[in-house]
Amino acid sequence: MPKDSGIGASSKRREDVRFLTGKGQYTDDVNVYGQTYVHFLRSDVAHAKINGIDTSAAEAMPGVVRIFTGKDFEGIGGLPCGWQVTDRHGQPMQEPGHPVLAQGKVRHVGDPIAAIVAETREQARDAAEAIGLELEELPAAVNMKEALKEGAPKVHDDLTSNLCYDWGFVEDNKAAVDEAIKNAAHVTTLELVNNRLIANPMEPRVAVGDYNAANDESTLYTTSQNPHVIRLLMGAFVLGIPEHKLRVVAPDVGGGFGTKIFHYAEEAFVTFAARQIKRPVKWTSTRSEAFMSDAHGRDHVTKIELALDKDNNFTAIRTETYANMGAYLSTFAPSVPTWLHGTLMAGNYRTPLIYVNVKAVFTNTVPVDAYRGAGRPEATFQLERVIDKAARELGVDPIKLRRQNFITQFPYATPVAVEYDTGDYTATMDKLEEIMDLSGFAARRKASEAKGKWRGLGINCYIEACGIAPSNLVGQLGARAGLYDAATVRVNATGSISVMVGAHSHGQGHETTFPQVIAEMIGIDESQVDIVHGDSSKIPFGMGTYGSRSLAVCGSAMVRATEKVIRKAKKIAAHLLEASEADIELKNGKFSVAGTDKSVDWTGVTLAAYVPHNYPLEDIEPGLEETAFYDPSNFTYPSGAYACEVEVDPETGKVTIEKFAAADDFGNVVNPMIVEGQVHGGIAQGIGQALLEAAVYDENGQLQSASYMDYAMPRADDLPFYIVDHSSCTPCTHNPLGVKGCGEAGAIGSPPAVVNAVIDALASGGKNVGHIDMPLTPHRVWKAMNQ
Amino acid sequence: MYAFDVTRPKTVADAVAALAGEDAQALGGGQTLIPTLKQRLASPATLVSLSAIDEIKGVCKDGNSLSIGGGTTHATVAAEAGAYPALAELASNIGDPAVRSRGTIGGSLANNDPSACYPSAALASGATIVTNNREIAADDYFQGLFTTALNEGEIITGVKFPIPQAANYQKFVQPASRFSLVGVFVAKYADGVRVAVTGASEDGVFRWTEAESALSANFSASALDGLTASANGLINDLHGDAEYRAHLIKVLTKRAVAAAK
């Protein structure tokens, strides 16, 4: 019987009402009295020396307030990188500077050269055209392998090469892995590309900087997933503004998907410029600008080898990946191909020996950083593709091969440094076979063939590590920040509750799900609890939302704070009921004395806390408000099995998704409706990666897919209804709610299913192609089948 | 966008007069022009909006011909061109519903985007492009990429489509823009079959004359079996190379023939 409130209920989202009626307050809806507008003059070439910037004519244009260039930022910190990776030889990665506005050189199309602040947007843009630029174009480093060759154009002249780091993991396993592969009964090798993507949240980035000289306070309104992280990075590392004088507000944010985690130049610029000109400065990205200034995602070139013994047990995995960093290190870029990728290479399988090598490369392209899944989709894709290829080579059933190699004992320490706490991969696979109706596939294939279409079935498993992250562990791995989160539970006098959380909701529905948890713990109505998020002046220092962490980390902090509240409330109740604290029970919003009919309700206690006329003032303080910080002891490990059926039109190569199912294990689920929505969205992005999306540069570093005219976003008619299930449940063992995280699973789990299905479809039509690189556009599929 | 004025004449005569002004440019539905203006790729002094001119709107069957006003939106054509079902069907798949509410047939033909749908219909139908001062045969009208026989300041007031015995348009969409990666319009008339291809050529819409001959002799998909569309001069881009487009031309032509009604 589904619940109608509390944990496990599909409570309807309270935030929907404002969004459905046009009452959302997004950053572009913020207008500050007297505001100016900034337009960034951006490089239209990938790599050039700046020999001169003449702003004199532009400064005389109507409405121009001031023009800034890199010179204005000399002596001011650059954009910091939040993660330092140590290479195979124990050396720190090469870490170039990242100025707010270009200094000396431009390094990618879109690199900001000058910022024109004017009374209107169009005046700023008019003036930008009057700036005299002397750019001396240089050859560009675009292709990663070329960029590592001797004599390649150097993105950063002060670095020794374009190699950011050469990482080996686990380096001590290398020799054993090499040996195991040499002695294997069978080795399957696959070379593949994990295509470069652009996150494309529907709301483009916006930043509004305001400065109040009267109290020397700066405010930044920004489209961010983590306002406190921005405050810390920008205040401490870029602009030198102490945190108590810097407020960062991320109001309603129209989707993030990772690309709104990072601290961007435009945020630092508007904050800086507002202080300089003593007026608010607003920047609203156009979509065209977003394509060349939002951090991109993925972009790995990988070779993976899977070794099997004569009984088809996996014995070793060796991978070599080139990971594109772009022209600068975005905030968390170095961690994505390493700790968020290498640690997942065991997947759902018992493979005793694994070695992962990653070469991170600077190129004259937009910086690359985390995008939904971040490293884990790259790991899952190569692993699940190579397993499928191995099954095909060995002539065994791909499901059977996977099942045979599943990890079945938990906790399980992988050879790549993480320990899975729980999971049941057989259960999710069983569930998948059921919901996908796999037994009916043969009949469906026949029906497709009757229409002249080739039908294919692709399945895969995934595991991911989320609930990011245990601070002491990530500190050892190079993180320059803690990754705990925080919540303050403020109980008001009449019993309603305001919860200030460090997590940020930009589509995830925290305003609905977080109250479900507290309401359940106390036994009051969900409507009595409100969530406050997104404003550094209102919330405790939390690290925001990414890596499917909000409920597992911030939710745990909220539970801890609520537990503190309940403990104190019980003390107050004990006093009011003249009973021993140990005898007080809280149930359905009522405190009672065990074994008696004496009770006081929730509001009786909360009122007493704030009107302490009859109150144990000698033992406890008045008021009822508690804060907790929660630092997880491990990642959480959601897992699942996905299946996709496609039809391929043999005449055109066009692929259509006919059926898609996902069987996930997210541990305990607070709001099934929202969890399913997260999975739907993730699957759509995964299908987008597999069939449609690609950020493509030409050899000169020009972005060819620079708008929705050429970057194919999944649309309603590209996608089916999805069959999703999360009834397989092995609760996380180390957080209080037993939850795992569901935000990225769909994007991690779906690309290999789609590609495996297309390969299977082609095989059914007699075209045995080993692999096709994503996106599997009609053109690419047709080429592959006609090679 | 650069600054410009927008005028909204109510008659063709007033529009023509307005277009005689310096750097004046006609604005149809604006569905292509406005994005172009946003990129600052055009800098007219005045845009002469044709959207208030009622005399160039509407669909009218005249004997065996369908006349469509140049200012008629795609949505209206989709709804009212039932006398020429393949044309109505084509219109119903241009862009998306919002684009179809604003975009006009005259605007599309005047722009002559190499991936637009309408040029293929006009060329395959042997339509007549009617302007404020002359009539131009489709065969003379399309002159290459974004290039037509229109003179400066000349307005498309209507298009006359001879209604075929059977016709069909096959659009294979470019997955990002949803324009045609390749589109083929086949129209069968008493005096022969015409086949026009959009999306494929670097020179814009063109007729596949070999296919026309084969189909005029035998209007069946199998009549195309021995033919190959040439890849010479076809577009190579992110979404498909010339060879693929050539292949699609044949596949889509066959499908259009099979589906023609």
Added chain:
Amino acid sequence: MTKISMTVNGRQVTGDVEGRTLLVDFLRENLRLTGTHVGCDTSQCGACTVHVNGLQVKSCTMFAVEADGADVGTVEGQQNADGSLSTLQAAFQEHHGLQCGFCTPGMIMAASSLLKNNPKPSEAEIRHHLEGNICRCTGYHNIVKAIMAASGQDVSNIAAE
């Protein structure tokens, strides 16, 4: 500057605009009706969808002066007269047809336009109608479902609830 007047959500409004002022800018900047969003500059995402004289249009691809004298509807005018959510809006909430909310105003305007002309659209018709409205969050599943539900169709068999 040109003086224009139009009806927006039933109210008469006027304003002075430049020729290049887009309808969406007039709505957002002059009228402060910020429910209509801008998600792209190539006329594809549909976040700016409004109704002009009953037709679904992209307000980022129409000049404000061209709406002079028109009857314009935006998401702010979609609720019932008593302020409650319309059937369509309520269905989006009931079926979780939105996440971040940014594309939602455009989706509501597009869907209401569809339902006006096609009161019981099929799944395929809905997906086709939404071709010009991009959502990055929902994977469209619950949007399509919400529109089907708003049109009175049984959606209980659509995948897992």
